[in-house]
Each structure stands twice: as C-alpha cells, then as structure tokens.
Amino acid sequence: MKAAVLVFPGSNCDRDCKVAVETTTGGHVDMVWHQETALPSGLDLIVVPGGFSYGDYLRCGAMASQSPVMAEVAKAAERGVSILGICNGFQILCESGLLPGALLRNAGLKYICKPIELTIENRNTRFTSAYGDEQTIWMTQGNADGNFFADADTLQSIEDNGQVVFRYVENPNGSINNIAGIVNKAGNVLGMMPHPDRAFEPSLGSADGAPLFHSLQRLLQSA
Amino acid sequence: MSTTKTIAEYAAEYGLKPDEYQVILDRLGREPNYVELGVFSVMWSEHCSYKSSRLHLRKFPVTGDKVICGPGENAGIIDIGEGPDGQKLACVFKMESHNHPSYIEPYQGAATGVGGIMRDVFTMGARPVALLNALRFGEPDHPKTKRIVEGVVAGIGGYGNCVGVPTVAGETNFHSGYNGNCLVNAMCVGLADADKIFYSAAPEPGLPVVYFGSKTGRDGIHGATMSSAEFSEDSEEKRPTVQVGDPFAEKLLIEATLELMASGAVAAIQDMGAAGLTSSSVEMAGKGGLGITLDLDKVPQREENMSAYEMMLSESQERMLAILKPGREEDGYRIFKKWGLDAAVIGETNTSGHIVLTHKGEVVCDLPLGPLSDDAPLYDRPWVEPDTQAPLTRVPVAPVGDALLTILKSPDMASKRWLWEQYDRHVMADTLADSATGADAGIVRVHGTKKALAVTSDVTPRYVQANPYEGGKQAVAEAWRNLTAVGADPIAITDNLNFGNPERPKIMGQIVRAIDGMAEACRVLNFPVVSGNVSLYNETNGVAIPPTPTVGAVGLIEDYENRIGFNSLKNGQVLILIGDTKGELGSSIYLREVHGLEEGAPPPVDLELEKLNGDFVRSLIHTKTAKAVHDLSDGGLLTAAFDVAAASNVGIELKNPTDLEDHVFAFAEDQARYLVAVDEASAHLVLARAAEAGVAAQTVGVATGTDLVLAGAASLSLEALKQAHESWLPAYMGA
Amino acid sequence: MTLKAKVHIFLKNGVLDVQGKAVEGALGGLGWTDVSNVRVGKVLEFDLKASDKSAAETEVKAMCEKLLANTVIESYRIEVA
C-alpha cells in the first residue's frame, strides 16, 4: 500500500497514523506538508490525521481546509482514492465539503478522552470489509468537538445511502443519530471521530482499529 | 504630576532587601538604573536564585550511574540504555509549579504551567512524551474551590491536548489548607538521544543570538507595571499581569526547535521561562563565562512602545533564545518560516563578561555578569524544629463497611475520572497505562523499542504536616513503590517543594526537615534527584499551605510485555499481602474521613524494608509469578483491595489473619506494603520464597464473586462501592 | 482607506446551541431565572484597507463564506464602518 499522511501546523496524530498504517499493512507512508501543491503519485490512501490544526482557534478544521494540499486531496477524492479523516481529520473533511455535515461542540462542552464502543453500521465499505462478525468494537476517542450534525434533509440522505459507517453504542457528545463516522456518497472518503490509529495492537488497549486498515489492504489485493 | 520614586525605593518595592541592594551598590560602584535594577531583582528573586532553599537542596544525592545531567540545567537527564540501532537513549524530565498564577486565573495559570515545563524539556533536545500533574485544591465547600478546579483542569487539558502530549498520571487532593493557595505542579517527561543533548551555556564569542517563537508583549510583568523609563506612576490602566498560553504556538515551537537542533545549527539554547529574556540571556552568557549584547529594537514585539524594562521582564509565553553556530542563520530562518514563527537575530556573544542592552540607540543596561550569579543572595534562614504529631493514643472504632463507603466517596479518595477524562491520554499511540488503567504509574513506550517509562507523582501532605522528616521520606518511598508496583526499575526523581513563608522559622523548619527526609530516602533507595523546583510563600493571611514536597519519579521497564497493573486479577487467584502490618493509623485517611481527626504520628518509613519488600515484589513481577500488583497507601488494605477488584471487575474475599482489630487491619497505613495476586498453585511457593528473603508475607484473600468482603466485618457489593467512588466528583462539579 | 469591520457569527436556527443552553442553565442556577433564549456567538473585529465601504463589504462577505463562518451550521452578519 502506498499512503500519505497530511501534516498541518498543529497536527499531532500524524506520526500515529503513519505507524498505524505501516504496522497494520506494511505499507509505505509519506508525510505530506500542508503547503504542497502536488501529492506523491500512485497513492492508495490519504490520511488526514487528528490534532489541532491551526490550534482549531476559529473552528475545528476551518483553516486547514483552506490549505493548498486540500485542493489536491479533493481532486484525489474525485479520482476515487481512499481518504481517511480521523478526529480533526474528520472535521477538516467536513469543512472542506468532502463530507456532509459539521462537527459541533460536545454537548457536555468538555473534551472527552475515553474508550468508546461502536457498532459497525455498514460492513460493505472499503474501510470495513475486513471486520468479521463482531457485534461491536472498541477504540479510544479524544475530542472537544465530536458532535456530528447535519440538517434534516442531509441526514436523511446519509442514512438512506448507507453512509453511516460507525455509530456510538452510548452517545458521548450529542451526535445526531449517534453517528461516529460516515462515508461520502461514493464511499471512498471516510471521516470518523474515534481513533483507529490508537487502537491497532493489543498493548494499546484495543486492536479493533486494525481491521479498518486491513480492509483497505484487501481492496488493493482484490483490485 | 506623578510622584517620582528613588531607585532605592523601587528596589524595596521589587523585593530586594536593603542589604541586597547594598551589595548591588558595592559591586557596581554606582546606582543601577531602572533596567539594571529590574535585571537584579528578577535574578535575585526567590524563584530564580533559590536563595532560601539552595543551602538545603545541596543535601540531595544528585549523582548515580544512570544520571547524565543532574540539577542546574533546564531539566534532569537519565540514561535509559540503548535503542534498536544501538543509539544511547536518554530520558529528560522536570516538574514545576504554577501555583500563584493558577489561583489568580486558573485556566491560563495551569495552561501556561504545562507550557513552561514542556519548554524546559524540549529545550534540551528531548521530545516531550508524557505529562503529569499534581493538584491540591481548597476544601470543596470553599466558595472559590469549584471554579479553580474547573479552570485548572480545563487549562491543563486545553494546553496538553492541543500540543499533543499525553497526560498519563497525576494526583489530586482537597484540603482547607489550600483554600487561599492552590497548588498546580506539572511534570513533563521527554526522550532524546543521549549524544544529542543541548545545553544553555554559550560556547564561544562572536555567535549570533536568535530569538524565536511568539512576539513579546507585556505579559506577566510584576506588580504595578513600570511603564516608562521615568518610573512615574501615571494613571494608566492597570494592565493584567496574566500570561496567556498559546498551545498551538507551543506545538510549532517544539517542532521548529527539534528541527533546528537536528539541522546542526544550534550551539546553545534556552527557553524563556520566568523572567523571560533576562534570565535566559544572563544564564547563557554567564554559564559560558562570556558576555552578551542584545539590541532590544530587534526583539519581535506584540505591543507598541514597549520599554527596555518591559521587554527584559516580560513573561510572554512560547519563546526561545538560541545561540547559533557561525553562519547558520539561514538554516534558522528557513525553519522558522516553515513553522510560521517570529524570529530575529537580536544580539551576539562576546568576551566582555558583561550583559549590555541597547534600546533606541542607547545603552540601557551594562552589568557585569559575575555578580548577578556569584553574588546572588544565599540565606541560611533561621529555623526551628517544626511541630510534629505525637503517636496516637486512641483509635475510635467504626463499622468497617460504612467506613469504607465513607472513604471511597471522600474528596481525596473519590475517583478523579471527571478530570482525567478531559486529558488526552493516548495521543502519540504509545500509552500503555494511564489514569484509567488501574496501574500504580503511567506507562509510555519508548517509541519504536520494547522499553517503556513508568512515571508517577506522589506526596502525602498530611504526613508531611504531621512530621516533615517522615513525610519527606514517605513521599520518595511511595513514588519508588508505585514504580516498583508496575514492574519498573526506579531510576531518579524530580521534585517540587511547595511551602509557606520561609522567613518564618517554623516553616523553614518544615523545609529543612522535609528535605532531610527526602534526601535520606533518595540515598537509601538509590533514587537521585535530577531536577526540581521550589515554590515558597504559599501563604495567605498568615496561613501557610500544608507542606507539600511533591515527588515526580521515573522508572524503566526493559520489556513492556513485563509490565503489570492491578486490573488483571482473575477469579480464583490468591491475594498475598507483602509487608508487615503493625496497625499504623496516625494521620490516616480513616481517622480523617471517618472520624474527622487529623492527628497522630504518620506511619514510620523503614527504608531498608522498603527496598527489601520492593525488590521482592519486582522479582515476582519479572518472573511473571505476580498476576496483579497494587501498592498500599491512603486508606490501607481494604481500599487497595477495592481498587484491585474494581479495576479487574471481580470480587475479593479478605480475611484478617492478624491479631489486629478488623478496622485497624482494614485501614492501617503501614508502609512498604503491596497486595500481590498469584495463581493458587504458586501461593505456597511465593510465601516460602518470601520467608527465605526475610520478607513478611501472608495470604489475605481470594478473588471471587462480585462483592468486596472482609470476613466477619463487612460485605459490600462492588457495584455499590464503585458507584460511591465514581459519583462524588461529577456530582460536586455539577456534571 | 482603512475601515473597521465587525462580523457576528451565530449558529443557525435549528442547530442546538449547547453553549447557550449551558449559560442559560448556569444563570438560572445563580438565580437569574428570568433569562431565556440565550445564544452564544462569536464576534470578530478587524481593520481592513479598501477603496470604499461597499468594496469592503464585498471582501468581508467573501472572507465569511470562505473561512470565517461555516454556512452549514452558522449564519453571519457584517458591519463595516
């Protein structure tokens, strides 16, 4: 697998994402600075990592969504390249319009870091095909703005199209319909608040994030 | 018209004693000007000069075969062996207080405390990998406490989470003694290559001095700001002296600093902490035995019309001062531009032995560096033996089950989940144990290796209050025990000595005796002090805080598969109590929480026994005989058994094999004890081995069911106990 | 000329304003029970150079659409003087 992890000023899960992809898939990962106007060629996966891009000072992900590299990411998304946004990466993908909806302040107004139980709502995406028949999975999350929101029409279409990929078993933050992660209509762009990049081997408390990366690898093998 | 004060009057106002000021006059042979006075006043402040504590800090053992750099630099450094490519690895760590700022403005005070301690670590070339915080708040009913808790916790999280360093452990107490002075002690642990450590001493003359990071504003300039060179008190609005933290800037600063170091351009480097540009420039030039000139017009400034005095004393955050190797300015500018940081060459090193500052074309300060450090005041402050508590003469009885419930929902003992869930504990994807895990120390992997660091912070202020010497020993011993209990080899400590006014002989006595006790424990346990911080004058209206010498400790686990916690107890396993129980209840949680009594001599600490018992427990962990381990501390055996049962989700049935009354057996706080779970089949072997080693050990229970039971005395459902333990803090905070 | 711009940004109607709700609850808890419909927004103030007021307004509107507001959830109001 050939992957790129984007690096914005304030990204802080960039290395975590690189290690997660390398450890789970043995793939090659390039780090790509936000000012780049071209992506490495032949990418199978672009990861938009978590963190606090630009301090999240205006709105989470707002400033990062305007960086030069995001224009390239949009083109790659168009071409069908797999794109995974985790936490701040999810916020950036929403802000840049690659995913519908927005992430609001957590209902409790606090940053919440804790392991969280998820149901896999759609096992047929390229991000979830390697999950077995486990009912729920666990991974940790850490954010202050993970409260997914979409207006009624958008929400309806997200649900109708099977775009909801992960739901919280217990809603931690007020997220509408318990949504923890969604894909775009085409199914190649996933945004999620919990961290598969912190749950890829048992010593981290959970390896339930690993099948997500295995799914992407499987996609390549089947292609 | 404004009133104009004399320089001597200003000297007094800025905390210089008449005889200190006289020394300045003698050394200079003239009156200092206002800027020079400012430089002296901060360099000779308690904070920078350690004038009240320096004499006693010398008692700490500071060397050892694992110590690479002891106290005196920005942080301490220890050797943690080799990395996968044979490179020598080092761990860099320090603890620092931000008590006063956190009381004034809890969010920013705590946030900038975290920022400051991280800079001390990465300025030495280490990437920060773990944060801890030791917090002491006033009693919950005090009108200010809740707001302070709310702000401090949000500030710690707001800063650490954004920078992307996991906060993995800490401690939290509430006591009326902190009503007027909360304590916020933050610790940062970093990793570096042992042969790529950076120091602050300027190596040679003629090198450029580069300022980089955020711009300088009027943040944190003490008291009534001296806003003009005339020092007139005009009617200008009193500026807030609160420093505001910018964690995003800090993140950029970390990356830029580490990249600059990797580029090979750095000759010496120093963060701008308290006393900002003054202490950083004076220390860099002074330690190098050189001189330095700075052109203050070049300093990046956030506000207009800043005076030389303001620039030199500003405590604006997220700033660094570096001395570059010859001709490497371009490397610097390229990296600073990439990370969007302000930067400027503001001066040069020379051989003058002076610090010379120019501003608007004039020399505004010309001081010999020697007197600033060599003649800094050093006090042997008068002290008397501090008050100590006599041994207990009575121990009131209470039903064991009720007492346990009361203890578990008391502010000090209740779960702190509400606060640590606001901290990112997992960023960097190397956290193996954190506040949520059920382990006696935080554990983070040394990235890319099988090694892991264990980290903890400990002190029991009520013991130190009751007997500073024993309490000092106990703080070190408990930290050592917590590292031991996760399977780590304890290596070294940092400390944060929080006390009241040292000019009062009784308080000075607490300081002296606590240090004596800590030093003794460090010596016996081979646990040297490599860095630390002193915070004095924590006192309001003549009421001093309980003496609180916080210990931050680091240990090494060679193979993290051999780590252990107390969350792994399984049904049927046998619980063995290591260490002798005499029934120490002086200054115990049981007395305070159940009977409202704060009295009695604290449990004595037998350091040889600590070593014996701890080494034995570590051997049980290394041989994988131990299946779960928890040290015994506040609240004694029954509280520890609850912790183990709750974290492992299995009940425990204890029996009392001693002659002690049940409530004494349940809650005594004798030191040097551990609760160790082993498989039933190996229990007799462990007891035999303990006997051989001369370690007291007895079987006290078994894992079974869903209740916590002390046979004949108490039986409570684990669920009910957990509920009590978890509910106090959220209810108090109204969440 | 240099003009002063002020931008108010609020969550749209229909988007739950959790901060507003929390402030309302806190005020109520302090005895201010007569307060209702609390909404919490952002306000940005800045100077900008422009040929005239209407040119400035156009610029500020563009800034809002591109960066300052997320029009999926927020509405904004501009004042230039």
Place this chain on the structure above:
Amino acid sequence: MTLKAKVHIFLKNGVLDVQGKAVEGALGGLGWTDVSNVRVGKVLEFDLKASDKSAAETEVKAMCEKLLANTVIESYRIEVA
C-alpha cells in the same frame, strides 16, 4: 417587560488574543493581507424580564461580573433594548 440583552466580551488590551492572531494569519494566507488588528470575542444574546431598561442593565452587569466574563482578562460591553 421583556428586553433583549446583548453582551460583547473581548480580551482586555494587552492580553494575547491567540484566536485573533490565528485568524489574521489564516486570512493573510488566503491573500487578505490588508487585514489587521483582528480580535475575536464572544457575543451573547438573550431575553430577560425586568421592570425597565436600567434595571435590566444592572442585572446584566451583575451577570457579567459573576459569570459571563472573566474580568481578570476580559472586558465586556452591554447593550439592552
């Protein structure tokens, strides 16, 4: 009567406005280099019942001092209508 209150809260002069600094940088990066002195504040709007405007103002001031503003670092401005 029911009145509308509006409270603007800004950091005091001299206190580092990290948000303002960041927004200014971002606008600059997008080509709006003519923007300066960006300050980001909070604005609260709410309804409250009071006997008259001046009574309402007194109440709102009390709310600011007690809860809405952190007067150590923030200043506020009240409008009641």
